[in-house]
Amino acid sequence: MAETAVHTPGAVALVSPLSASLGFSEAIGEIAATAAQREREQRLPYEEIATLKALGFGALRLSADDGGHGSTLSGLFEVARDLAAADSNIAHAFRNHLWQVEAALLRRDHPFHPHVLDLARRRKTVGxxxxxxxxxxxxxxxxxxxxxxxxxxxxxxxxxxxxxxxxxxxxxxxxxxxxxxxxxxxxxxxxxxxxxxxxxxxxxxxxxxxxxxxxxxxxxxxxxxxxxxxxAPDPPKTPEAAPWGFTFHQVYLTNCIAGIVRRVVLDAVEVLRARKRNFYHGEAAQPADEPALQALLGRIRAYAACIEASAQRAVQALERAQAGVGTSEEYARTLEATLAASEAKVVIDDLAPQVASWLIDLGSGSAVSSVAALDRHWRNIKVIASHNPRLYKERLLGQNLLSGQLPPTGAFF
The missing domain is CATH 2.40.110.10 (Butyryl-CoA Dehydrogenase, subunit A, domain 2)
Incomplete structure (x- = not known):
C-alpha cells in the first residue's frame, strides 16, 4: 500500500534520499509492495533477502575499497529504518549479521574479525x-x-x-x-x-x-x-573500557519499530484516500474531507515524527559512543548511549502500538480486511518490543536519576 513517491510538500516518503543514492530504492519499494501478500501467504522472504545481500546491504559499513558502501553508523540505521518501513521482518533478520560486522570493525586486531568482514565483503551474512x-x-x-x-x-x-x-x-x-x-x-x-x-x-x-x-x-x-x-577468544577488555557493549542490539530493534510506524503513516494516507463511505453522523460526504479523520491522520503523523526523532537520538548517541571506543571518552559515551537507548525504548514501546491502533480507527471497517494485513503493524511492534521489556528499563532510568545506578552489562538488557 505504501508508495515511494512524495505526493505533496512535506509528505512522508518510504525511502530516504540516502537509500536511493546507495541503490536500494527499487528493492525496498518492491519489498514494501509485496509485504502484505507475504504476510497473508506466510511466504519466507528468501528472494528479497538475496537481492539485498547482492546489493550490499550487509556490507553497508565496509569501506568502498573493501567492497562496501562506506556508510556511517547513522547511515546504516537510516537505510535499515527504510527497510523496516517496507518489511520489518527483513530488517530484523539482518540484525545479528550487522552487529557482527560492527563488532569486527571496532576490533580489527584479532583474526576472527577480518574473517567476519571478509564474509560481508563477499555478500554473505553471518548468524x-x-x-x-x-x-x-x-x-x-x-x-x-x-x-x-x-x-x-x-x-x-x-x-x-x-x-x-x-x-x-x-x-x-x-x-x-x-x-x-x-x-x-x-x-x-x-x-x-x-x-x-x-x-x-x-x-x-x-x-x-x-x-x-x-x-x-x-x-x-x-x-x-x-x-x-x-x-583464540578476544582478549579481555581493559579496566578503562566500557562494559556496555551490546547497545547496538537494542537501538537496532527500536529503530525497526520506528520504521514500522513510518509505514503506518503511509498506509494511513492510502486508507483515508481509498475510503469511500463515511458514517451517517459524519460532517463530510467523503471520509478524506472529514475533519475528525483529518485530525487523526495529523496525530498519527506527529507521533510518528516524534518516534523517529527519538530513535535517531539513540542512534546518534550510539555513534558517538563507538567513535570513542579505545579513548578516554569510551566509558562516559557508552553509558550515555545505553541510557539513550533505554529512554527511546520506553517512549517508543509505549507510543508505537497506539499509533498502529489509530490506523484501524482511521479506516474503521475498511481497514480490518485481512487482504491489507494492516494488523501486522501492531503485532510486529509488540513482538519486537517484547525482546527486552521496557519495565526494567523504566526502573533503571529512575534508579539512575536517584542513585546513579548503572545499567546491566549483558546483551539481553
Whole structure:
C-alpha cells in the first residue's frame, strides 16, 4: 500500500534520499509492495533477502575499497529504518549479521574479525550458533550450542553439534559464529562455521508477529569447522573500557519499530484516500474531507515524527559512543548511549502500538480486511518490543536519576 513517491510538500516518503543514492530504492519499494501478500501467504522472504545481500546491504559499513558502501553508523540505521518501513521482518533478520560486522570493525586486531568482514565483503551474512537454550533465566549464560569442538585426527578438522533456539535470520544466513570448548586444550575458542551439510534451520517460530524473520530453531549436526576458522577468544577488555557493549542490539530493534510506524503513516494516507463511505453522523460526504479523520491522520503523523526523532537520538548517541571506543571518552559515551537507548525504548514501546491502533480507527471497517494485513503493524511492534521489556528499563532510568545506578552489562538488557 505504501508508495515511494512524495505526493505533496512535506509528505512522508518510504525511502530516504540516502537509500536511493546507495541503490536500494527499487528493492525496498518492491519489498514494501509485496509485504502484505507475504504476510497473508506466510511466504519466507528468501528472494528479497538475496537481492539485498547482492546489493550490499550487509556490507553497508565496509569501506568502498573493501567492497562496501562506506556508510556511517547513522547511515546504516537510516537505510535499515527504510527497510523496516517496507518489511520489518527483513530488517530484523539482518540484525545479528550487522552487529557482527560492527563488532569486527571496532576490533580489527584479532583474526576472527577480518574473517567476519571478509564474509560481508563477499555478500554473505553471518548468524549465531550459540545460545542459552537450557538457561533458567532469560539471558543467563549457562550453556553453549556447540559446547565442544572435537578434533577429528583423521580428517584434520573439528566437529561439533548443538541446537540454537530463537535463531533469528539463520534461515537466510551463510555462516555462523560462536564460542565452544576446543577438545585438545579444553579451552574456550571462537569459530566461524560456513553453511554446509549438517546445518538446518526450522521455521518453527510461533510468535504472533515478526513471523517471517526466520526465528525458529537452528540445528547443527556433526558440522565441520576448519582449523583455520577456529580462533583464540578476544582478549579481555581493559579496566578503562566500557562494559556496555551490546547497545547496538537494542537501538537496532527500536529503530525497526520506528520504521514500522513510518509505514503506518503511509498506509494511513492510502486508507483515508481509498475510503469511500463515511458514517451517517459524519460532517463530510467523503471520509478524506472529514475533519475528525483529518485530525487523526495529523496525530498519527506527529507521533510518528516524534518516534523517529527519538530513535535517531539513540542512534546518534550510539555513534558517538563507538567513535570513542579505545579513548578516554569510551566509558562516559557508552553509558550515555545505553541510557539513550533505554529512554527511546520506553517512549517508543509505549507510543508505537497506539499509533498502529489509530490506523484501524482511521479506516474503521475498511481497514480490518485481512487482504491489507494492516494488523501486522501492531503485532510486529509488540513482538519486537517484547525482546527486552521496557519495565526494567523504566526502573533503571529512575534508579539512575536517584542513585546513579548503572545499567546491566549483558546483551539481553
Amino acid at each position: 549465531l550458533s550459540f545460545a542459552d537454550s537450557d538457561a533458567t533465566a532469560a539471558g543467563a549464560r549457562s550453556s553453549r550450542v556447540l559446547s565442544r569442538l572435537e578434533w577429528d585426527e583423521r580428517r584434520q578438522v573439528y566437529v561439533g553439534s548443538g541446537d540454537k533456539v530463537y535463531a533469528t535470520g539463520n534461515l537466510y544466513n551463510d555462516a555462523f559464529v560462536g564460542l565452544a570448548i576446543e577438545s585438545r586444550a579444553n579451552a574456550t575458542v571462537q569459530y566461524v562455521l560456513e553453511r554446509s551439510a549438517g546445518v538446518a534451520a526450522e521455521d518453527d517460530w510461533q510468535g504472533f508477529g515478526q513471523r517471517l524473520t526466520g526465528s525458529g530453531t537452528a540445528r547443527f549436526r556433526d558440522v565441520v569447522v576448519q582449523p583455520a576458522h577456529v580462533y
